[in-house]
Amino acid sequence: MRKSLKRLKALVKNPATHLVSGLVLVVSGMAKAIYDLLSAEQSFRLGVHHGVALFGLVQVLGSQPERINGLD
Numbered sequence: 001m002r003k004s005l006k007r008l009k010a011l012v013k014n015p016a017t018h019l020v021s022g023l024v025l026v027v028s029g030m031a032k033a034i035y036d037l038l039s040a041e042q043s044f045r046l047g048v049h050h051g052v053a054l055f056g057l058v059q060v061l062g063s064q065p066e067r068i069n070g071l072d
Contacts, residue, residue, distance in 0.1 A: 015070070018063035025056025 011017055032049035 015063040015066035018059050019067070022056045022059025022061075022063065025052050026060060027056075029053025029056060 029049045029052035032047070033053060036045070036047070036049075
């Protein structure tokens with residue numbers, strides 16, 4: 001049991017996991033935002049997809065220092 005928990009923790013703490021999950025969130029959030037922008041309804045409404053895209057961007061940016069340190 002402990003071995004599987006350690007593996008799970010290593011996966012969750014991995015910068016590559018943060019990068020991939022952040023990119024997925026950014027792409028999905030931006031896709032919805034672009035769809036809303038191009039739809040017939042031209043008024044701006046702040047939605048969950050904006051928060052998802054922002055959180056994804058934070059995830060991607062947060063993974064960069066660890067990736068850069070790994071290159072050194």
